[in-house]
Amino acid sequence: MAKNQQNTLEKIVSLSKRRGFVFQSSEIYSGLNGCWDYGPLGVELLRNVKDAWWKAMTYREDVEGLDASILMHPRVWEASGHVENFTDPMVDCKQCKSRYRLDVLYESYNEKRRKKIADAYAVLLTDKGEDGEAFKAQPREQQLEVAGDALVDHAEVFNAMNEKELLVCANCGSTGSFTVPRKFNLMFKTFVGPVEDSNAVVFLRPETAQGIFVNFGNVSQATRQKVPFGIAQIGKAFRNEINTKNFLFRTREFEQMEMQFFVKPGTDDEWYEQWRDMRLQWFIDHGMKKEKLRMHPHADDKLAHYAKAAVDIEYEFPFGWGEIEGIHNRTDFDLRRHQEFSGKGLEYFDQESQEKYIPYVIETSAGASRSLMAFLVDAYEEEELEKETRTVLRFHPKLAPFKAAVLPLVKRDGMDEIGMKLYRDLQKDFKVFYDDSGSVGRRYRRQDEIGTPFGITVDSETLEDQTVTVRDRDSMQQERVSMDALRGYLSDKLSV
RNA sequence: GCGGGUGUAACUCAGUUGGUAGAGUGUCAGCUUCCCAAGCUGAAUGUCGCGGGUUCGAGUCCCGUCUCCCGCUCCA
Numbered sequence: 277m278a279k280n281q282q283n284t285l286e287k288i289v290s291l292s293k294r295r296g297f298v299f300q301s302s303e304i305y306s307g308l309n310g311c312w313d314y315g316p317l318g319v320e321l322l323r324n325v326k327d328a329w330w331k332a333m334t335y336r337e338d339v340e341g342l343d344a345s346i347l348m349h350p351r352v353w354e355a356s357g358h359v360e361n362f363t364d365p366m367v368d369c370k371q372c373k374s375r376y377r378l379d380v381l382y383e384s385y386n387e388k389r390r391k392k393i394a395d396a397y398a399v400l401l402t403d404k405g406e407d408g409e410a411f412k413a414q415p416r417e418q419q420l421e422v423a424g425d426a427l428v429d430h431a432e433v434f435n436a437m438n439e440k441e442l443l444v445c446a447n448c449g450s451t452g453s454f455t456v457p458r459k460f461n462l463m464f465k466t467f468v469g470p471v472e473d474s475n476a477v478v479f480l481r482p483e484t485a486q487g488i489f490v491n492f493g494n495v496s497q498a499t500r501q502k503v504p505f506g507i508a509q510i511g512k513a514f515r516n517e518i519n520t521k522n523f524l525f526r527t528r529e530f531e532q533m534e535m536q537f538f539v540k541p542g543t544d545d546e547w548y549e550q551w552r553d554m555r556l557q558w559f560i561d562h563g564m565k566k567e568k569l570r571m572h573p574h575a576d577d578k579l580a581h582y583a584k585a586a587v588d589i590e591y592e593f594p595f596g597w598g599e600i601e602g603i604h605n606r607t608d609f610d611l612r613r614h615q616e617f618s619g620k621g622l623e624y625f626d627q628e629s630q631e632k633y634i635p636y637v638i639e640t641s642a643g644a645s646r647s648l649m650a651f652l653v654d655a656y657e658e659e660e661l662e663k664e665t666r667t668v669l670r671f672h673p674k675l676a677p678f679k680a681a682v683l684p685l686v687k688r689d690g691m692d693e694i695g696m697k698l699y700r701d702l703q704k705d706f707k708v709f710y711d712d713s714g715s716v717g718r719r720y721r722r723q724d725e726i727g728t729p730f731g732i733t734v735d736s737e738t739l740e741d742q743t744v745t746v747r748d749r750d751s752m753q754q755e756r757v758s759m760d761a762l763r764g765y766l767s768d769k770l771s772v
Numbered sequence: 773g774c775g776g777g778u779g780u781a782a783c784u785c786a787g788u789u790g791g792u793a794g795a796g797u798g799u800c801a802g803c804u805u806c807c808c809a810a811g812c813u814g815a816a817u818g819u820c821g822c823g824g825g826u827u828c829g830a831g832u833c834c835c836g837u838c839u840c841c842c843g844c845u846c847c848a
Contacts, residue, residue: 286841294783294798300839306779306821307839358848368773368845377846455773462848482848518773518846526847580848595842664809685806713800717808724808735806745807752808 285594288656289523291667295726297321297652298524310520310528317726318648320677320707322531325562325648326510328674329533332558333640339506339535340499344487346512347468347478352486355617356610357581358463358479365428365457369445376446378428378457384446390420392442397423400436431457464514464528480514485639487511488536489610492635493622496538503624503635504547506537510644522595524649531644536606538635540626544605547638548585552603555640556589559600559647563672564654568592572599582609589642591650600650601642608634651675655727669727670750673770680730680746680766681709681723685716695734698744698759706766724749730766 292298296315300307314322334341353359365378385393394416402408411419426433434457437443441451464480467473481487488507495507510533520526539547552571560566574586584607588599611634615622623632655669673679680702684695692712699710709728711719720731731747738744738759745754746765757765 289840290783303839305838309839356848360848366773366846462846515847521841523840582848599847661808666809683807691806715805715808715810717810720808722809731808733807737806747807754807 284656285523285653288652291656291725292318292652310517310526312524312527312645317677321651321671321675322644322648324675324677325651326531326533326644328562329558329642329644329647330508330510333506333508333533333535338501338504339508339537340495340501342488342491342495342507342509343511344484344491344509346481346514347466348481348486348490350478351617352490352614353463353479353482355613356486356489357613358482365431365434367434367454367457369453369455378434381443381446382424382427385444387420389442389444390424391416393427393437394419394423396437396440396442397426397433400433462516464516482515483513483641484509484511484532484534485536485610485641488534489614489637490618492538492611493620496624503626504537504539504543506535508533508535510534522593522598524645525593525595525598527645530646533642533644533647535640537638537640538624539638540629541608541633541636544607544636544638545585548603548605551638551640552587555601555603555642559589559591559650562651562675563670564591564650568654570597572597580604582606591654593650593653598646599643600646601640604639604641606637606639608636610637611635666721666724668724668749671727671729673729676727676729677707678709678723678726678728679706679770680732681711681719681728682732682734683710683716683719683723684712685733685735687712689736689739691734691736691738694738698732698734698762702762702766705763706770720747720752729769732762 289298292315293300295317297318299313299315301311301313302308330341333339367376367378367381369376382390398408398412398419400408401411411422414422427437428434434443434454438452438454443454444451445453463482465477466480467476468478469476488509491507495501496505499505511531512529513532514529517526517528520528524530535551537547537551556569556571559569568591570590570592572588572590574583574588579586583604585605587603589601589603590597591600611622614620615634622634624635625632651671652669655671657668657670659666659668669676671677682695682699682702684691695712696710699708702708709723711722713719716733723731727749729749731749733745733747735745737756741758742760743756743758744762746757746762747754
């Protein structure tokens with residue numbers, strides 16, 4: 277990683293704090309790992325990103341909106357596979373610092389070693405006063421399986437084996453060098469109701485998608501939509517990541533912008549390609565540099581448990597390429613599982629073909645926080661002028677926190693009053709900023725730094741003909757516009 | 773979670789062998805200023821990440837803890 281690029285991220289983090297885009301969560305208490313707060317400018321930017329997505333995705337005849345609750349029935353996560361796939365006991369080798377999932381480690385052992393482990397397990401059982409002989413009476417194959425499961429599922433078994441130096445590190449060959457197994461449950465757990473009873477455990481959703489799947493029937497009923505159609509949702513999701521890193525990129529609380537598109541099986545590949553291309557184009561349409569974007573298809577053996585095909589839309593951050601959106605062909609996995617677990621029929625009757633089927637699902641899943649960060653990084657530029665460097669955020673006007681700043685050239689001859697009136701007038705339709713302090717050049721720079729696309733100045737000519745100057749953030753060129761026409765002028769620029 | 777680095781004013785940082793904190797930028801007020809960080813005058817802001825310890829005395833030494841950064845690991 278180039279050092280100057282790393283500095284770029286540091287500068288953006290610093291700017292974000294200084295100007296109020298992003299603050300560290302609970303900062304006065306020294307922060308909370310992996311959590312960030314959006315300040316006055318950040319929340320505008322985030323809203324604009326989400327609004328742009330919402331309009332692109334749901335202002336169309338075949339996609340409906342939804343806002344499902346964050347807490348869902350615990351069975352949802354059993355059906356989705358998250359309970360199973362989100363809890364992996366792991367250990368580190370103290371010698372070489374390698375980390376293993378216990379089941380993977382056990383898988384890597386040959387039969388000889390497994391037999392040793394099984395024998396030791398029999399002794400262990402006897403020591404505990406259980407029937408080790410009965411265990412040994414089982415067929416060898418079964419012994420290995422039972423002992424393996426015990427090793428993976430019970431930390432005390434693992435620890436005992438480890439102490440007996442039966443467990444070897446696949447990387448450095450050390451024995452007895454493992455840490456105590458730790459369970460990494462990536463789902464946040466909490467309790468429904470005031471009693472912390474194990475029956476009351478629920479999870480904070482690790483993805484918004486399941487809220488869509490469980491509402492598939494409700495939405496199609498309520499809206500009379502016919503397959504193919506989609507359901508879109510924006511909302512918070514939570515994952516207890518082992519490590520957070522890279523500013524907003526990997527956080528424990530984040531916001532997703534997801535759409536699940538239900539299609540007839542057999543047409544899924546076609547829809548997959550179509551949504552993939554549309555989603556890439558969305559980022560480009562909102563100002564992101566084409567050369568900083570790429571498609572990264574997942575290899576078949578790296579696919580998630582629910583997916584038949586997957587591609588990431590990646591952005592080239594200062595720390596490298598990172599996923600900002602994933603497009604998955606989730607097949608009928610989720611609906612089928614929910615049908616199975618809930619006992620409620622989720623089949624769709626296709627009137628046209630007179631067929632009953634469980635629809636396939638094409639998922640577009642974008643990170644709102646990651647997208648915001650990509651837009652922020654992409655917009656950031658230090659422009660070399662003759663005698664200085666101008667820091668400017670070249671946001672697409674649609675995304676910019678402030679659309680315009682009203683800046684009276686000087687604070688006299690009534691220019692500030694006219695400016696204030698203009699500001700109040702524009703404020704009815706646009707998020708605008710007013711500033712009459714100091715030199716106008718200084719004020720332009722301040723607005724450049726937060727990405728305000730237009731600077732409107734009131735000058736002596738305004739007093740005579742009711743026109744103001746509009747200065748373009750990127751070119752710094754100015755044009756005169758009549759005050760009456762300003763609203764239309766801004767609307768035009770923002771609708772592009 | 774492991775290893776390395778880091779944490780001093782809003783930001784970027786300085787702080788000499790331990791003697792109770794400075795600079796630049798920014799911010800604010802005033803003057804000046806008819807278009808791109810101008811100038812002048814003045815002002816505010818820190819229990820030096822947090823908690824212990826050593827010491828007559830700790831930003832400076834020791835221990836713990838937390839944050840952030842880099843690497844490893846993880847990433848359904």
